[in-house]
Amino acid sequence: MPETGPVHELRLVVTATDYDEAVRFYRDVLGMPMRDAFESPDGRVTILEAGVATLEIADPNQAEFIDRVEVGRRVAGHLRVALQVDDAVAMTRTLEAGGATVLAEATRTPWDSLNARLTGPAGLQLTLFQELGPG
Numbered sequence: 001m002p003e004t005g006p007v008h009e010l011r012l013v014v015t016a017t018d019y020d021e022a023v024r025f026y027r028d029v030l031g032m033p034m035r036d037a038f039e040s041p042d043g044r045v046t047i048l049e050a051g052v053a054t055l056e057i058a059d060p061n062q063a064e065f066i067d068r069v070e071v072g073r074r075v076a077g078h079l080r081v082a083l084q085v086d087d088a089v090a091m092t093r094t095l096e097a098g099g100a101t102v103l104a105e106a107t108r109t110p111w112d113s114l115n116a117r118l119t120g121p122a123g124l125q126l127t128l129f130q131e132l133g134p135g
Helices: 019-029 060-070 088-097
Strands: 034-040 043-048 081-084 101-108 113-119 125-131
Touching: 019 043, 019 088, 060 101, 060 113, 088 101, 088 113, 088 125, 101 125
Parallel strands: 081 125
Antiparallel strands: 034 043, 101 113, 113 125
16 A cells, blocks of 8 residues: 555545635644645635545444543544554644644554544544554
């Protein structure tokens, strides 16, 4: 899988009402490279590279379980973006300094990853996950 930046996998896309802040945060703070941008009298869109994209669908019980593991309680709405990164702890600090709110520090999960939970621009809830493997 080719490297395109610090994010390896994006699992969901969001429309932001504060477009400029969202572009700044995800492009400049998180480091997702810009592929293209378009502007017209009807609006603007910026396309950021995110490596591999998947759609993860969870039932309410699993979503609640994931929230309990990562945060300790149910906090996510029906949309959450999970971003695979090389270092969940360091990226948490970077995003916090860039304006994200940390909901839970990185913790080892039962599925052998190190996961942190934050809220980014547009109220988008983010899971940063670092694959650890058995250990």
